[in-house]
Amino acid sequence: MNRIEQAFRQLTAVDGKAFIPYIMAGDGGLSCLVERLQLLEKFGATAIEVGVPFSDPVADGPTIQQAGIRALKNGTNLKDILVELSKARELVQIPIILMTYLNPIYSLGINRFVQEAQSAGVDGCIIPDLPMEEEEIILPQFLKAGVELIRLVTPTTPVERVRKISSKGSGFLYTVTVKGITGARGEFDGGLNAFLQTVKQVSPIPVVAGFGISNEEQIAELTKYCDGVVVGSKIVELFAKNNITELETFMSVIKRTSAKI
Amino acid sequence: MSTYTLPDETGHFGIFGGRFVPETLMKAVMELEAAYNEAKADQEFQEQFRHLLKEYVGRETPLYFAENLTKHAGGANIYLKREDLNHTGAHKINNAIGQALLAVRMGKRKIVAETGAGQHGVATATVCALLNLECMIFMGEEDIKRQALNVFRMELLGAKVVSVTSGSSTLKDAVNEALRYWVANVDDTHYLLGSVMGPHPFPMIVRDFQSVIGTETREQFLDRNGKLPEAVVACIGGGSNAMGMFYPFIKDEQVCLYGVEAAGHGIQTPFHAASLTKGKPGVLHGALMYLLQDENGQIQEAHSISAGLDYPGVGPEHSYLKDSGRAQYHSISDQEALEAFQILSKLEGIIPALESAHAVAFAIKLAAEMEPGQNMVVCLSGRGDKDVDAVKSRLHGGETNE
Numbered sequence: 001m002n003r004i005e006q007a008f009r010q011l012t013a014v015d016g017k018a019f020i021p022y023i024m025a026g027d028g029g030l031s032c033l034v035e036r037l038q039l040l041e042k043f044g045a046t047a048i049e050v051g052v053p054f055s056d057p058v059a060d061g062p063t064i065q066q067a068g069i070r071a072l073k074n075g076t077n078l079k080d081i082l083v084e085l086s087k088a089r090e091l092v093q094i095p096i097i098l099m100t101y102l103n104p105i106y107s108l109g110i111n112r113f114v115q116e117a118q119s120a121g122v123d124g125c126i127i128p129d130l131p132m133e134e135e136e137i138i139l140p141q142f143l144k145a146g147v148e149l150i151r152l153v154t155p156t157t158p159v160e161r162v163r164k165i166s167s168k169g170s171g172f173l174y175t176v177t178v179k180g181i182t183g184a185r186g187e188f189d190g191g192l193n194a195f196l197q198t199v200k201q202v203s204p205i206p207v208v209a210g211f212g213i214s215n216e217e218q219i220a221e222l223t224k225y226c227d228g229v230v231v232g233s234k235i236v237e238l239f240a241k242n243n244i245t246e247l248e249t250f251m252s253v254i255k256r257t258s259a260k261i
Numbered sequence: 262m263s264t265y266t267l268p269d270e271t272g273h274f275g276i277f278g279g280r281f282v283p284e285t286l287m288k289a290v291m292e293l294e295a296a297y298n299e300a301k302a303d304q305e306f307q308e309q310f311r312h313l314l315k316e317y318v319g320r321e322t323p324l325y326f327a328e329n330l331t332k333h334a335g336g337a338n339i340y341l342k343r344e345d346l347n348h349t350g351a352h353k354i355n356n357a358i359g360q361a362l363l364a365v366r367m368g369k370r371k372i373v374a375e376t377g378a379g380q381h382g383v384a385t386a387t388v389c390a391l392l393n394l395e396c397m398i399f400m401g402e403e404d405i406k407r408q409a410l411n412v413f414r415m416e417l418l419g420a421k422v423v424s425v426t427s428g429s430s431t432l433k434d435a436v437n438e439a440l441r442y443w444v445a446n447v448d449d450t451h452y453l454l455g456s457v458m459g460p461h462p463f464p465m466i467v468r469d470f471q472s473v474i475g476t477e478t479r480e481q482f483l484d485r486n487g488k489l490p491e492a493v494v495a496c497i498g499g500g501s502n503a504m505g506m507f508y509p510f511i512k513d514e515q516v517c518l519y520g521v522e523a524a525g526h527g528i529q530t531p532f533h534a535a536s537l538t539k540g541k542p543g544v545l546h547g548a549l550m551y552l553l554q555d556e557n558g559q560i561q562e563a564h565s566i567s568a569g570l571d572y573p574g575v576g577p578e579h580s581y582l583k584d585s586g587r588a589q590y591h592s593i594s595d596q597e598a599l600e601a602f603q604i605l606s607k608l609e610g611i612i613p614a615l616e617s618a619h620a621v622a623f624a625i626k627l628a629a630e631m632e633p634g635q636n637m638v639v640c641l642s643g644r645g646d647k648d649v650d651a652v653k654s655r656l657h658g659g660e661t662n663e
Contacts, residue, residue: 078557104559107543107557129282151284156285180285180441180444181441
């Protein structure tokens, strides 16, 4: 069984919710990646989403854009990230999910990328600029390697399409909570809960909400309708400030919130 | 190429093209495709488009035999397709009108667009003024400096110009911001993309609207000479004027198609915009295409004296035409373009856009290699008023505009 599936099974058994922090690999230097992954595991993450910096991140808001620019200035690249992740794999037990735009993968070579990701112990991959219609470019390789392609749905995705995407199901369904880019937000559109409910009804795989989630109240509200959340910009910010104390506090509050539901 | 039906149903030109966009945009690009296919078959829509091109833009544009330039080059006859004579001074208006009509048809009253040199921004702002649409233009901070006058024009026309400071602050970053804006406002906003790039169906739509250039050229040339030209030449940034010119000639295999990229300081330096000559295939802004990128797949900044060619990618259909061998792609340096800018001004009394000056520079070289009596058509995609300041400061020393 894949680590992602296992993680969700364990959560279901205790009626818990997944909490998936996102970090930008190479922000603060690639050498601290392993240590940060260990920290996040220690603080109770269900899985970790590791961002690969890209020069033109069209799905990302200012916080993650800036983190990506810092990482690129540090000379971060996909090859080196995979090397670090293979080191991390011996020390970190929870699932590791790469989030990368397609071009760094394409440039490395799709076969080579999938092989190296698999041997680095990467469990899943989120590719924000790869909709269902284009996924044949990499899906056969992923299937062969047992790396899960994590697909996205958004509030603009029609229900029939949500059904289609989720039924291809691997890992979990990444449900984008906003019409827009990543980044912390004060509040969500009114229709969001209904949207999440619909997705949850339709999807045969766990539903995880992401984009714009940054506080306890949002998480408490959203997890009523789904199986977990991704928190990105907030975590990236705390790491950028190197504020580990606040990170620990934030994560323990989140864990409590997720467990309470 | 006796039959040519690309893109295929999924928006691919061979391996190129496609719809590599965030899921949030998939509904919008699919709706756009459906709306376009309907509009394409709708006589009334086509008539509306033709009417505005004629009455508002001033088409058809002349196919002008540049006798003095021909003598100067000393070879093939050089004809200029005068897209510079369009309303707003460049070919960009052809596509802007087509897409704005499409937006209205789709019930979208808000338009967002990117611009490099400002020509597409001005064309978009113009047609938005005409059709009473809300208009927002994203433009790189660097380009805003280089093209201050066009910024003022857009504002006069009622558009809101948003300065983009991310990345290299040029065209590619303006596209990123326009895409981010579109992702967040996709319900009521149409993204009026200015070139033959981006996700399907944009490369096809823009090509089709721009193909009025090649269709007119072909007819005009046949009427005048009873045969087709041996060569057709156009400059390439994203590639819309070139695609508009090439498309109606693709099946005429005897006609050689030449695209001219910006070599900036030279293609052996890191400062150029020659995506087809020096790039490799990759994915950016929704399409698989030739891209300037480093060994890790990070997109590199493009460099050209001409803001309109300053883009690290090139339309997927050009990428396909290159690999299939149907079109050839060459490059012209800043210096050569500047010379051609002056030559055309002096010899023909036509001040070309710096973008188009790249095509003219290549045409002069190519004509000299061809036989007298052979013919070529150069797409003179825009007029040079917008560049006069930049050229002046460049000629009087200093490289202030890069």
